[in-house]
Amino acid sequence: MxxxxxxxxxxxxxxxxxxxxxxxxxxxxxxxxxxxxxxxxxxxxxxxxxxxxxxxxxxxxxxxxxxxxxxxxxxxxxxxxxxxxxxxxxxxxxxxxxxxxxxxxxxxxxxxxxxxxxxxxxxxxxxSATEERALSILGFKRLEFLDTSEPGKKLQWRTSKAQQVFALLLHNRGQWMLKDTIVDLVWPDFRPEKAVTNLHTTVYHIRKLLKTWGMDVLVEFSQERYRLTYKNVSFDVEEFVRGWRGTPVETDQEWASRDKVLSLYRGDYLAEHHYDWAEPKRKELQTAYVQMALRSAEYELGSARPREALARLISLQEIDPYSEDICRLVLRSYADLGDFIGFRKHYEKYKALLHSELGVHPGSLIDSWVQKVL
CATH class of the missing domain: 3.40.50.2300 (Response regulator)
Known part of the structure; x- marks a missing residue:
């Protein structure tokens, strides 16, 4: 050597x-x-x-x-x-x-x-021969790695900062990030020299972890900048964005295809980690999910599947409890099921929420429609 x-x-x-x-x-x-x-x-x-x-x-x-x-x-x-x-x-x-x-x-x-x-x-x-396996990175709800050859295997981060630096590079995947920018976001209260040393140590731990997992993910360095690239690895956020559609659903096949995309959304983007820099992306993805799920619920109602629509819409209302569009479709689901007791209770609960939390009343159009149905 x-x-x-x-x-x-x-x-x-x-x-x-x-x-x-x-x-x-x-x-x-x-x-x-x-x-x-x-x-x-x-x-x-x-x-x-x-x-x-x-x-x-x-x-x-x-x-x-x-x-x-x-x-x-x-x-x-x-x-x-x-x-x-x-x-x-x-x-x-x-x-x-x-x-x-x-x-x-x-x-x-x-x-x-x-x-x-x-x-x-x-x-x-x-x-040694390596068996066929699929590797995935998950970003919805929490940051996780999945390995189909070892389903129970869990990623053990050396420190929370290592996890945050990886999440930050993944968030900006493929783009070069200045070393100083990473340091300012992850170690804002540290002296520059100490923060840079921490960054070097953290990047080493990330690379070591990726190597242990056998993932084709690289943390590259050039001209005082870092970037993360990967291949042969899927990323649920990327798959969701690629499969997202905001237009009305036309066929059962299209509905099934979109349902697979919607199932990727296990929760808000990096929600359990509370990274301030991820907040704009979190809101953007949440809005996209709600819009796409509403289109699927509308199709379910239009194809005489009100029970499926109701389950989907109740879940959506947990994300956006003040949405009039979601409330209207929930009420329509109850009406299609012939459950007018549930219809009335849900609307009264919605009205009380708007009054107590926002100090407002439902719009006149939905209110008059509700009275007409009842």
Missing amino acids: KAILIDDEKPALQHLERLLAKDGRLEISGKYTSARLGLQHLQQERADIVFLDIGMPEMNGLEAAEHIAVLDRSIRVVYITAYSEYAIEAFELNAIDYLLKPVTSQRLGKTLERLESREKQSAREAE
């Missing part, structure tokens, strides 16, 4: 080079005192491992690791730090291991054994 060394301290660079040469398991294809020079090397020649100092001027090791991931995500990173208080934090980043200065031959040997073990594991995973 080929390795390059990056450390702004020449004595430390030479010391590590001597230890690796003595061990003999790695071929050193380059050593550099700046991250930019090391990245230029990787643009021209592939390496399997990068030994990377964390504390460097111009570009620190955490930033450099993001650029390395863009160039080749298979490159292993071993962080090097002179400060023990950074050791755990470094290990949690996109690294296979960390080394504290001064590096000893014994500690380096453990790192190399870990590297060899990881390479063997990757080879076994590549050789």
Whole structure:
């Protein structure tokens, strides 16, 4: 395996080079005192491992690791730090291991054994046959991952911030987001330096989780920006938007097709997470759902299925309890069922709600229609 060394301290660079040469398991294809020079090397020649100092001027090791991931995500990173208080934090980043200065031959040997073990594991995973499975990301009600090959498997986020950063990138899927924008939305009260460090750590955990799940989802980094892309993975919000129709339903086949789309809506978009930045999208999707469901209820009433329409409309009224359109169709369902007691009770309840909550009365048209029916 080929390795390059990056450390702004020449004595430390030479010391590590001597230890690796003595061990003999790695071929050193380059050593550099700046991250930019090391990245230029990787643009021209592939390496399997990068030994990377964390504390460097111009570009620190955490930033450099993001650029390395863009160039080749298979490159292993071993962080090097002179400060023990950074050791755990470094290990949690996109690294296979960390080394504290001064590096000893014994500690380096453990790192190399870990590297060899990881390479063997990757080879076994590549050789093993994978069964057919469908992977899904769910955004309605709560953020979840589904794997048809393991139905009971649940995603365990390392932190709530990791979940929020993933949700934010998913919300803006395919679009580049400035690092500063993400930081301002997720860590608004943190000092910029600490917030950026948290972002690097969080992105690492997200990538690790996605790799564990075997999902073809990438968190990419370029020019101080991140974006999320995916393939071979379905997203319920995307499927809902693609299948949405606001026009009247004409046939049973069309009704069945739309019902499948409506069934994707398990609840409001990311409702259980209460992200402020998701609120406009939540309202937009909720309005779209209500409009499409109303068209289906109208078709059910027009095709003599008032009981199905009533169940759908009662559910819609929980989302928008003040809607006169929904109330009118609920009353029509009761009338078609011949349930005029239910008709009267529902309208009286609707009138009381408008009066107590909004201080208004139903419109004259619906009120006169109700009196005529009764």
